[in-house]
Amino acid sequence: MYQYFNGLVIREGTEGVPAEKVEALFEDAGWARDTPNWQKEKFTLIFKNSTWAFTVWDKEDMIAMVRVISDQVMAATIMDLIVRSDHRGKGIGQKLVALCLQKLPHGDWFAHTSANNFPFYEKCGLEVKNSAEKGTCAYFGYIQARLDGHRK
Incomplete structure (x- = not known):
């Protein structure tokens, strides 16, 4: 699924998210640095093992992401929400949270x-x-x- 938001493309899905793009966002957020090569696949696996995910793209650049773990019935947890530092303050993070809440509107939501x-x-x-x-x-x-x- 694709959506458009202020000239950006929001993609829904947990498959095919490039590990190097995720790693770049983690580094920008200060959550990763000098990741050894043997650990880099974790940036793909975290998506494959998530329930829901949204990524935000400015042409070929992934500039934001959110991933969720949920039982899809009663509860869900936002595990990672990152907006690249040069795109913060533009409503992207709030849009991602709103999209998440739509997935389980009557469930209990938590944010890690x-x-x-x-x-x-x-x-x-x-x-x-x-x-x-x-x-x-x-x-x-x-x-x-x-x-x-x-x-x-």
């Missing part, structure tokens, strides 16, 4: 994000709750990977 992104998600209609009150638990594998010497 850091606190500095809470105001953005509130603008998109998500509610930020005190996680201590709600009993949310988290395990971050990257912390263990650093302790084990696998990540910088």
